Amino acid sequence: MDTVIRRLGAATLLAALVGALAAPWLAPDVGEQQFRDYLYAPPMRVRVVDADGHWHAPFVHRWRLADRVMRSFDEDRSERYPLRWFVDGRLVGLDSAAGQPLLLLGGDGLGRDLLSRLLLGARTTLGVAFLAAIGAVLIGVLVGGVAGYAGGIVDETLMRFADLVLVLPTIYAVLALRAVLPPVLSVGAVFWLLVGLLALVGWPYVARGVRAIVAAERGREYTLAAIAVGAGPIRILAIHLLPATRGFLTAQATLLLPAFILAEATLSYVGLGFAPPAASWGAMLSEASNISAIADFPWLLSPAAAIIAVVLAVNLASGAGARGGAFGALARSRRATPRGAA
Amino acid sequence: MSPFASFLARRVLFALVLVLLVSSGSMWLVHLAPGDFATQLRGPGVSADAVQRERERLGLDRPLVEQYGQWLVGLVRLDLGTSYRFGRPVNELVGVRAKNTAVLAATALFVATVVGIPLGVIAGSSPAGALVSTIRGVSVLGMSLPPLLTSLLLALFAARTGWFPIGGMTSLRAVDPGLPATLVDIGWHLVLPALALALPVAATLERLLAQSMRETLDEPFILAALARGIPRRRVVWRHALRVAIRPVAGIYGVIVGSLLSGSFAVELVTAWPGLGKLMFDALMSRDVQLVAGCAVVGSLFLACGNLLSDLGLAAADPRLREE
Numbered sequence: 001m002d003t004v005i006r007r008l009g010a011a012t013l014l015a016a017l018v019g020a021l022a023a024p025w026l027a028p029d030v031g032e033q034q035f036r037d038y039l040y041a042p043p044m045r046v047r048v049v050d051a052d053g054h055w056h057a058p059f060v061h062r063w064r065l066a067d068r069v070m071r072s073f074d075e076d077r078s079e080r081y082p083l084r085w086f087v088d089g090r091l092v093g094l095d096s097a098a099g100q101p102l103l104l105l106g107g108d109g110l111g112r113d114l115l116s117r118l119l120l121g122a123r124t125t126l127g128v129a130f131l132a133a134i135g136a137v138l139i140g141v142l143v144g145g146v147a148g149y150a151g152g153i154v155d156e157t158l159m160r161f162a163d164l165v166l167v168l169p170t171i172y173a174v175l176a177l178r179a180v181l182p183p184v185l186s187v188g189a190v191f192w193l194l195v196g197l198l199a200l201v202g203w204p205y206v207a208r209g210v211r212a213i214v215a216a217e218r219g220r221e222y223t224l225a226a227i228a229v230g231a232g233p234i235r236i237l238a239i240h241l242l243p244a245t246r247g248f249l250t251a252q253a254t255l256l257l258p259a260f261i262l263a264e265a266t267l268s269y270v271g272l273g274f275a276p277p278a279a280s281w282g283a284m285l286s287e288a289s290n291i292s293a294i295a296d297f298p299w300l301l302s303p304a305a306a307i308i309a310v311v312l313a314v315n316l317a318s319g320a321g322a323r324g325g326a327f328g329a330l331a332r333s334r335r336a337t338p339r340g341a342a
Numbered sequence: 343m344s345p346f347a348s349f350l351a352r353r354v355l356f357a358l359v360l361v362l363l364v365s366s367g368s369m370w371l372v373h374l375a376p377g378d379f380a381t382q383l384r385g386p387g388v389s390a391d392a393v394q395r396e397r398e399r400l401g402l403d404r405p406l407v408e409q410y411g412q413w414l415v416g417l418v419r420l421d422l423g424t425s426y427r428f429g430r431p432v433n434e435l436v437g438v439r440a441k442n443t444a445v446l447a448a449t450a451l452f453v454a455t456v457v458g459i460p461l462g463v464i465a466g467s468s469p470a471g472a473l474v475s476t477i478r479g480v481s482v483l484g485m486s487l488p489p490l491l492t493s494l495l496l497a498l499f500a501a502r503t504g505w506f507p508i509g510g511m512t513s514l515r516a517v518d519p520g521l522p523a524t525l526v527d528i529g530w531h532l533v534l535p536a537l538a539l540a541l542p543v544a545a546t547l548e549r550l551l552a553q554s555m556r557e558t559l560d561e562p563f564i565l566a567a568l569a570r571g572i573p574r575r576r577v578v579w580r581h582a583l584r585v586a587i588r589p590v591a592g593i594y595g596v597i598v599g600s601l602l603s604g605s606f607a608v609e610l611v612t613a614w615p616g617l618g619k620l621m622f623d624a625l626m627s628r629d630v631q632l633v634a635g636c637a638v639v640g641s642l643f644l645a646c647g648n649l650l651s652d653l654g655l656a657a658a659d660p661r662l663r664e665e
Contacts (some may be wrong), residue, residue, distance in 0.1 A: 099360045164360060167595050167644050169603035172621070176633075177367055179625035180375030259586060266607050269490065289494070289611070291508055295501045304491045312486035322478055325485055326550035329590035330596060331550055 009316025016310050021123035027116035028093040028102040031279050034111045035100075038063060040071045040297045041107040051077045058083045062100055071296070104136050106299035109287060114302055117147025117279045121303065124187075124280035126310070128194045129260035133253040140206020141249070142244060147207065148214030158209060162204035166330075170259060171266050173201045178272045187278045194273060198260050206252050206325055213245045255326040258311040265307055281307055286308045346656065353652045357645035364641035365417070368409065369634040372625070378402050379426040379628045400426055413634065422638060423631040432635035435620065440639045442511060443616035446608070447601045447643070449532060450539035457540070457589075460546030465548060466555025466586065467578045477548065484545030490607035492538035497612060500534060507531050509514070509613035535612045539604050543597060547590060554586040562584070584658055591654035598647025602640060 019026060044060045059080040063073040083102070094102045101107070104114035147158040160276050185193065217223060218241065226236050246301065261281075267273035268282025274299045276283060281303040284301075288300035315325065324331065380397035383448050398404050401412075422432035465477040500506040507513065511531050512524065519527070559566065559582055567577045606618035617636055624632035 078433075160356075163356075164363065167360065167599045167648060168364070169599045169606070169640070169644075171409075171606050172601035172640065175606075175622065176371055176625060176637075179622075180371050182376065256486075257488070262490065264489055265488075269607070272609060284496075285490075287490050291494075291497050294494070294498050298498075301494070301498075304494060307488070308486055308491060311488070312483065315482050315486050322482060322549060323553055324546050327546050327593050327596065328550050328553065331554075331593045 005316055006319060007114065008110060009313040009318075011307060012313035013317050014334060016126065016306075016313065017169060019119050020126045023119040023123050026091050027091060027113070027119045028104065028115040029116045031112065031116045031120040032277050033101070033113075035107065036111055037065060038101060038107040038111040039109060040293070040300075041073055041103055042297070043106040043299055044103045045075070046083070046104070050080060056080065056082070060102065061093070064101075089102070091273055105302055106297070108137075108284070108300060109293065112140055114284075114299060117284060118281075118302055118306055121279040121281045121284055122306070124191065124274060124278065125261055125282065125307075127262050127266050128191060128198070128280075129257050129323075131195045132198035132202065132260045133156055133256045135195060135205050136202035137202035137249055139199060140252075141210055141245070143203065144207035144210025144245075145214055145237050147232060148211040149218060149241065151215065151218075155211070155215075159208070159238065162207045163202065166204040166208075168201065169300050170201050170263055174263055174267060175270075175272065180265060183272070184275070187274065190278075194264060194267065198263055202256050205256065206249070206328060209248050209252060209329065210245050213248060214241050217241050217244050251318060253313055254331060255329055257314050259326060261307060261310060265303075349656065350652075353649060357649055360645050360648070361638060361641045364644075365634050365637040366410070366414075368637035369413065369423035369630060370406075372628055372633050373406050373409070374632045376627070377628060379630065382627055403652075409630075413631070417638070422635040425624070425629055427627050427629045427631040427632065432631050435632065436617070436639050438636045439615060439617045439620045439636075440643075441601075442614065443605055443609070443618065444643070445528075445596075446532065446535055446539065446614055446616060447605050449536040450605075451598070451601060454543035454547055458544035459551055459587075461544075462548040462551025462590075463555060463578065463583060463586075465601040467559060467582070476530060478552070479547045481545040484541045485549070486539055488494070488607070489538045489542065489604035490611065492541055493535060493608045493611040496538055506534050510652070511609075511615055513637040531614075535608045535614050538612075539601065539608050543601065543610065550590050550593075551586060554589050555582060556583045558586040588655060588658050591651055591658055594651035594654060595644070595648035599644055600653075602643060 010018065041063045044063065046058050046060055047056075048058055048186055049055055050059075059075055059082040061075040062079065062081060064076040066072045066074045081100055083092050085092055086208055087093065087095075092102070094100050101113045103113055103115070105113075105118065108114055108117070147155040147162075148259060176193075177197050177200070178193070181193065214237070220279075223236060223240060226240050231240075264273055264280060265282035265285055266277075268280055268285045271286065274280040275282045284303040285307075288294060288303070294300055323329075358385060377396070380402055381391050382425035383393055387478075394403075401409060413423060422436065424430065425435055427431050428435060436500070461477055461481075465469065466483075468474050496506075497508050500508045507530065512527055513531075518524075555578075559578070564577060564582055567581050568574065572581070575641050602618075603613075605616060606622075608614060609616040609618040610622075617640060621633065623629075624636060
């Protein structure tokens, strides 16, 4: 049972990653293109039987605006739009001559295809989270490795500093750093800025664990042997000690992902992350933040569903959820070295 | 000085350093950022002269070190200065908002503890089966529901059913209904935001404690206690819990930090008039004094959380008291 759930989580995560990487090919429409007749249009139904009961290859009907004020739509059954596979460099879409979007997840407030934007947004959001996790691991390895190897006052200073960063609320720290920079930046600049900022607040989780492992391995015979034959500290650290942290690092990087995905969402939600028309899950969420609009057009919440699905998948796949996530790892790395007990 | 007192003194010192560093850091950050509060005033009909006069009036043209020194002197006297944007004392502005955030965060922490800890003990001490699997499944799901999204979904739920208010802290009323009715009203508004905030924390506490409980129950002293004929229930809830709670108590400080992060999102979504929105607006308008004021109060919350965590740790772990 447990392995089935784990594999399910891993499969979901893999699907999200593939979706993000292959987004331009998988997306049925161009994400930025606005279709004025399809503001808040509901998801289209893929059909194989037409109104007269004849069978066809999968097709959709276009939406006809039934009530402009209530934004309710009904299907225009007069014409069929067959799905076209592997044309225009896309997996599936409608004939571009038709001038129709294929709204499998419905349209947003500007008449854009939600599914396409969700896939393109996955690139941005998951890209930021993954690269930031890698960045946090690099900084954490450096600080934790030095602290664990050097010991004494260096160790004490670095770990106190890590403690300080650790207790800061992630969102506030990133928010304060982001708010003092120019508000309007290009999408690329925002991307790398967020990667950097998140790495800067995420590293202490890594550093604590790396320090504990390195400090423990330092006293082992093989390290003493390396010192005895005259290996320098950098060589010992890089070649002999840090490999011991490999398993921990993969686990830790995974643990950071949910927090980073959420940080991107929160920042974009308040307008300090990716701004429209860039597609990211947070930016989409912020466009959907009108409660009365959500109540009428629930498909606007699909970015929220995507975030929850990915975070749940991470928690299930790594088995970390059952062990208390990032906090659990932190509690365990602390137990190895009781704080204050000199 | 007894070892415990010195332990406590060190932790209080850490807390004070935290408050000083965080507030000073945020102040320098805003100071060093391009533009200041006066720059923002520039617009149609506002001349460069007027902006410069306003800058001089607020003292923004003086050297940064002097401004910072003045603020530090104020801090010692517990006077956080005057907000540029609102023209009112920061103490007053921050005080009201901090109270609201404290109510929200403390309620969430209380609910999370009261729900998470007992469930953790049960999940960690019961034989594997449907009950344990259910608790674990619900917890893993709960951990994956960030407050930002949960509060959005709950607001949607409130809008659809009308059972709870969608946002805000109080209802608009023409006449003051009196204290009891106001408290009930606030409590009613508190339900959904507190729930959104408490859910992932409760789940995390449950998972941590269940894990720690399982490891503790394997220890020889548990076997010894059972062998002496102490009822299993008492062994679990008294003997084992005291030891198993240590790693959980150890990260309460970090949990308070994550509560503040979560409450920022919840406050924005549900329009709860807390510190988060105030800090955000202050940052955006480069209102240095207000930013620093918010940072002082926010870091005080963090420091209190950490001190509580240390006290809890010391209470549960005699090694920290004796040395």
